[in-house]
Structures are given as C-alpha cells and as structure tokens.
Amino acid sequence: xxxxxxxxxxxxxxxxxxxxxxxxxxxxxxxxxxxxxxxxxxxxxxxxxxxxxxxxxxxxxxxxxxxxxxxxxxxxxxxxxxxxxxx
Numbered sequence: 001x002x003x004x005x006x007x008x009x010x011x012x013x014x015x016x017x018x019x020x021x022x023x024x025x026x027x028x029x030x031x032x033x034x035x036x037x038x039x040x041x042x043x044x045x046x047x048x049x050x051x052x053x054x055x056x057x058x059x060x061x062x063x064x065x066x067x068x069x070x071x072x073x074x075x076x077x078x079x080x081x082x083x084x085x086x087x
Contacts, residue, residue, distance in 0.1 A: 001064060008061065009057065012057070014050065033063065036062040
C-alpha cells in the first residue's frame, strides 16, 4: 500500500473539472484508490464519490493506493496534480 498526503491549494478546491481530471487519471489502473478527508473516505475512481467529500482550498487529503500498479497510480496522480496546480 502507498499513501500520498497533500493540501489543496486551488481556490475552488476539487470542483467538477479537477475532480474529473483526478478520476480520469486513475480510472485505467487496477489498484484500489481511496481519498480521505477528515476521516471520510471516497473511491477516487468515482466522480460522485469524490465530489461528495466537498474538498475545499486548504483541506488536507490522503490518497491510499492498494494494488499491483501502485507506483504508476502515484505517478499519474502527481502528474494530474501538477497540471491542475492542485497542491
């Protein structure tokens, strides 16, 4: 299992566009990807699940990846985050 912790810096948090980009960045992988905010968990492969967390600017999130392609998932998430300037 791998974990990534980050603080959201975008003013709008994880609204529809960046949320969709994050979901798309991990959708093709087989690993289970979970995002956690203040003890609430959501499946990062589901846009509705992610949006239900209501992640806003300055929120700290943890992303847990469990599976055979964990390193590739981390790389894809980091690339999406850089492109969207999320953290």
